[in-house]
Amino acid sequence: MPVAASLKTVSKLYGTFAALRKVTVDFEQGRWYVLLGENGAGKSTLLRVIAGLLQPTYGTVLVGEGPPHQGRDRIGYMSHAAMLYDEFTAVENLRYFASLYRERPCQAPEAALDAVGLDPTLKRPVGQYSQGMRQRVSLARVLISQPELLLLDEPFSNMDVASARQMLALLAAQRAQGRTVLLTTHQRELAEPLADYVLTMMAGSVASLLATETAK
Numbered sequence: 001m002p003v004a005a006s007l008k009t010v011s012k013l014y015g016t017f018a019a020l021r022k023v024t025v026d027f028e029q030g031r032w033y034v035l036l037g038e039n040g041a042g043k044s045t046l047l048r049v050i051a052g053l054l055q056p057t058y059g060t061v062l063v064g065e066g067p068p069h070q071g072r073d074r075i076g077y078m079s080h081a082a083m084l085y086d087e088f089t090a091v092e093n094l095r096y097f098a099s100l101y102r103e104r105p106c107q108a109p110e111a112a113l114d115a116v117g118l119d120p121t122l123k124r125p126v127g128q129y130s131q132g133m134r135q136r137v138s139l140a141r142v143l144i145s146q147p148e149l150l151l152l153d154e155p156f157s158n159m160d161v162a163s164a165r166q167m168l169a170l171l172a173a174q175r176a177q178g179r180t181v182l183l184t185t186h187q188r189e190l191a192e193p194l195a196d197y198v199l200t201m202m203a204g205s206v207a208s209l210l211a212t213e214t215a216k
């Protein structure tokens with residue numbers, strides 16, 4: 001099975017505190033991983049290291065064949081913070097983000113919004129959107145460049161269950177197209193039924209990596 005991302009003895013230290021401790025794990029291409037663990041277990045740090053936003057203190061991270069910054073265009077990262085321009089409409093936000101990808105064909109902003117269940121004709125700036133709507137725009141921002149590796153940090157944290165389920169269906173469609181999804185959540189009952197693997201972190205280490213029925 002080809003590997004989308006791989007970590008070898010990766011540690012991330014803040015002073016003497018280890019947010020990640022000697023993490024070694026391969027993420028197979030086209031699979032869906034749910035990352036679980038208590039607050040502070042290191043889930044966000046793991047995603048940020050794979051996204052190339054954090055440099056590990058020790059160890060090696062590969063995305064495909066190379067380091068994360070080489071594969072940057074192939075990665076879609078969605079953090080807790082929405083990373084949107086509040087004074088712009090959703091279409092304007094997406095048009096701007098799409099313009100940052102020079103080498104990569106992007107979806108039309110309207111199509112990306114439609115795909116996440118938002119009305120592309122809304123003229124309100126996203127600063128006036130509800131949190132759930134902002135998260136949909138964030139997901140559209142991530143999906144617009146059609147990345148092969150999706151790193152999603154708590155994508156449904158402020159959503160109602162119906163919206164979260166819609167978003168999960170959308171992500172399932174991404175996976176069906178061969179994309180790899182790594183998703184952290186505290187709502188395991190929502191995401192776990194669709195996942196191939198459940199990775200549980202504890203105090204900066206991988207406590208377990210278990211295949212679900214879906215993976216078999």
Ligand SMILES: Nc1ncnc2c1ncn2[C@@H]1O[C@H](COP(=O)(O)OP(=O)(O)OP(=O)(O)O)[C@@H](O)[C@H]1O
Binds near residue numbers: 018040046
């Ligand atoms: N810049 C930083 N400086 C010092 N400590 C940090 C820094 N960033 C993260 N940490 C610490 O590293 C640990 C892991 O944080 P991380 O955000 O990866 O956890 P998490 O599993 O994603 O938690 P949550 O579920 O609360 O988001 C935490 O104890 C956090 O306080």
